[in-house]
Structure formats: structure tokens, C-alpha cells
Amino acid sequence: MKKNLHFFLLTLGFLLALSGCCSHSDPAAEHIKVVMKKYTIEPAVIHVKAGQVTELEVSTADVQHGFDVPGLRIKEPVRPGEPAIITLKTPPKGEYSVVCGIICGPHHDDMGAKLIVE
Ligand code: CUA
Numbered sequence: 001m002k003k004n005l006h007f008f009l010l011t012l013g014f015l016l017a018l019s020g021c022c023s024h025s026d027p028a029a030e031h032i033k034v035v036m037k038k039y040t041i042e043p044a045v046i047h048v049k050a051g052q053v054t055e056l057e058v059s060t061a062d063v064q065h066g067f068d069v070p071g072l073r074i075k076e077p078v079r080p081g082e083p084a085i086i087t088l089k090t091p092p093k094g095e096y097s098v099v100c101g102i103i104c105g106p107h108h109d110d111m112g113a114k115l116i117v118e
Contacts, residue, residue: 026053026055026087028053029052029053029054029055029087030048030049030052030053030054030055031054031055031057032046032048032054032055032056032057033056033057033059034046034056034057034058034059034067034113035058035059035060035061036058036059036060036061036065036067036078036100036111037060037061037062037065038062038063038104038105038107038111039100039104039105039107039108039110039111040111041067041098041100041111041112041113042113043113044113044114045113045114045116046098046113046114046115046116047116047118048088048091048115048116048117048118049117049118050090050091050092050093050117050118051090053087053088053089053090054087054088055085055086055087055088056084056085056086056087056088057083057084057085058076058078058083058084058085058086059078059083059084060078060079060080062080063080063104063105064077064078064079064080064102064104065077065078065100065101065102065104065111066078066100066101066102067084067086067098067100067101068098068099068100068101069096069097069098069099069115070096070097070099071094071096071097072088072091072096072115074086075101076101077101077102078102088117091117092117093117093118094116094117095114095115095116095117096114096115096116096117097112097113097114097115098112098113098114098115099111099112100112
């Protein structure tokens with residue numbers, strides 16, 4: 001039983017290392033996927049470490065949206081099939097609101113999330 005667990009952890013570690021090798025432009029960066037779709041942003045709370053370079057890979061599941069974090073002066077269009085890579089270098093600690101920056105339908109104003117740098 002213990003041996004199996006060990007093997008599982010080794011395999012998991014290997015897979016994580018493998019997936020990490022090719023998808024990151026900055027190998028030291030933390031990579032977080034964010035998906036926008038009418039009318040949500042997932043995850044609704046994005047946790048980022050203050051001392052860590054973080055890459056947000058923001059994609060849309062339907063139409064064009066905008067990933068805006070006014071408090072960090074981030075404003076990125078997110079087009080279908082073209083995920084936006086947003087690099088957060090050393091953002092100050094705090095809670096920032098994320099809003100949709102491109103009119104995407106009647107509930108555009110309801111699209112929101114929170115970015116927490118801690
Ligand atoms: Cu999504 Cu506006």
C-alpha cells in the first residue's frame with residue numbers, strides 16, 4: 001500500500017514536471033488558467049503570491065471578453081482561440097477587482113472576479 005502511494009507520487013511529480021517544461025514561457029512562473037464566458041470568470045477568486053512571478057492564461061469559452069484589473073492597470077482583450085498571457089511580476093499585496101472590459105452581452109456588467117495578492 002505504501003509502495004503504491006510512493007509510486008503514485010513519483011508519477012504525479014514526473015507528470016507535473018513534464019507539463020511544466022513546455023507550457024511556461026518563464027519556467028519559474030506560477031501558471032494559472034482563467035476562463036471567461038458569458039457571464040462568469042473562473043476561478044471567481046484568483047490567488048497570487050506577492051513574491052512570485054505569475055502568468056495568467058486567460059481564455060474565453062464563447063465570445064470576446066476583456067480581462068481588466070483597473071487596480072493593476074491591466075486591460076487585455078481575450079479573443080476566442082487566442083488566450084491572453086498576462087504576466088504579473090511583483091504586484092503589491094491587496095485585493096483587486098477583475099472586470100470584463102469588452103461589451104459581451106446584456107449581463108456584461110455582471111462579469112467579475114477578484115484577484116488576491118498575498
Ligand atoms: Cu464579458 Cu463583457
